[in-house]
Amino acid sequence: MLGEFEYLLITAAAGLGDNAYGVSIREEIESTTGRQCSLGALYTTIDRLEKKGLLKTWMGEATPERGGRAKRMVRVTPKGVHAAKTFYDAVMRISRGAAWVGS
Amino acid sequence: MPEGMQTLLAKWLLRTAAQLLERQERDAVLGDLTETGAGTWRSLCEVLGLATRRELALWCDWRPWLAAFGVALPGSLLLMGTSLSVSCTYQRLTGAAVFGVCAPTGREGFLLLGCQALLLLIWAWSSGLFVGVVSRRTLWVSAALCLSPCLYCLSRFHHSSVSALCLFLFLPPAILGARHALRKARMRPRAVLALAMGATALMIFAWGNSALWYLHWTLILPAWFMATLGRRAGRDAAA
Numbered sequence: 337m338l339g340e341f342e343y344l345l346i347t348a349a350a351g352l353g354d355n356a357y358g359v360s361i362r363e364e365i366e367s368t369t370g371r372q373c374s375l376g377a378l379y380t381t382i383d384r385l386e387k388k389g390l391l392k393t394w395m396g397e398a399t400p401e402r403g404g405r406a407k408r409m410v411r412v413t414p415k416g417v418h419a420a421k422t423f424y425d426a427v428m429r430i431s432r433g434a435a436w437v438g439s
Numbered sequence: 440m441p442e443g444m445q446t447l448l449a450k451w452l453l454r455t456a457a458q459l460l461e462r463q464e465r466d467a468v469l470g471d472l473t474e475t476g477a478g479t480w481r482s483l484c485e486v487l488g489l490a491t492r493r494e495l496a497l498w499c500d501w502r503p504w505l506a507a508f509g510v511a512l513p514g515s516l517l518l519m520g521t522s523l524s525v526s527c528t529y530q531r532l533t534g535a536a537v538f539g540v541c542a543p544t545g546r547e548g549f550l551l552l553g554c555q556a557l558l559l560l561i562w563a564w565s566s567g568l569f570v571g572v573v574s575r576r577t578l579w580v581s582a583a584l585c586l587s588p589c590l591y592c593l594s595r596f597h598h599s600s601v602s603a604l605c606l607f608l609f610l611p612p613a614i615l616g617a618r619h620a621l622r623k624a625r626m627r628p629r630a631v632l633a634l635a636m637g638a639t640a641l642m643i644f645a646w647g648n649s650a651l652w653y654l655h656w657t658l659i660l661p662a663w664f665m666a667t668l669g670r671r672a673g674r675d676a677a678a
Binding site: 357358359362374375376377379380395398399401402403405406407408 | 463464466467468469470471472473474475485486488489491492493496
């Protein structure tokens with residue numbers, strides 16, 4: 337079962353599609369949750385998810401706005417999609433009947 | 440400190456801290472920080488945060504603990520004792536007075552001295568190799584743990600008859616062993632096995648002549664571990 341931050345990261349990366357990399361994923365998480373996301377948390381979680389086979393990463397092209405440095409691109413694997421769906425279903429099931437649902 | 444100096448210092452610190460990351464990750468992280476326009480101090484905090492997390496993650500595994508606290512720390516104490524013993528024996532055999540004694544004690548002789556010196560070399564080299572192979576990325580912690588008793592003893596060792604440097608005879612072969620591991624140099628399984636068997640035979644000889652302490656037997660474990668590892672690697676390569 338995924339952790340909360342792992343779920344957020346996979347969902348953000350899946351939503352960003354071909355534009356999923358460090359900065360864009362971080363911005364997506366911060367704007368959605370309103371919480372600060374450090375690069376340390378982001379990259380260590382990406383590594384962990386990649387080791388579990390839930391994400392695939394590769395080095396993209398270098399761009400001038402990044403000082404000629406490459407992006408680390410991220411793609412969610414089918415296994416990652418399945419894990420995120422399992423997490424989402426579990427949250428939905430356990431939330432049924434909770435006082436704050438639908439309020 | 441003027442603002443310009445602070446920025447220069449922060450930039451230098453950032454460049455230095457970024458060296459803690461692997462090349463590709465360093466590229467991605469510094470690129471992300473440039474793209475978001477983060478200030479130098481904030482970038483430094485981000486890089487240090489990531490480097491700290493990376494270092495801590497390594498310690499979730501048992502290998503760094505074994506290398507640092509199972510081999511490097513106790514090994515340095517035993518090897519330091521052996522280094523001193525070899526030096527004292529050599530001086531006594533050559534007629535120099537050591538701790539007030541100038542004649543060989545027990546069954547001391549050049550044959551036993553050679554055996555002990557050879558064992559010291561093998562123990563130290565195989566321990567360094569073991570630490571490097573088992574946990575390359577935490578080698579600096581193992582090195583610090585190995586050196587801390589050395590520095591403590593160096594500060595306490597005051598004998599006119601023996602040089603304090605005699606305590607550290609084991610360091611050069613240990614460093615060479617670790618260097619061998621860092622270079623990912625190929626080990627020939629048969630050579631490592633022969634080394635472990637040879638060391639065991641020498642230990643039996645030294646033990647028979649009352650020249651070993653029972654804890655010295657633990658020093659042969661890295662050599663046998665490497666022999667087993669080499670044999671397994673050879674078998675996997677053949678398969």
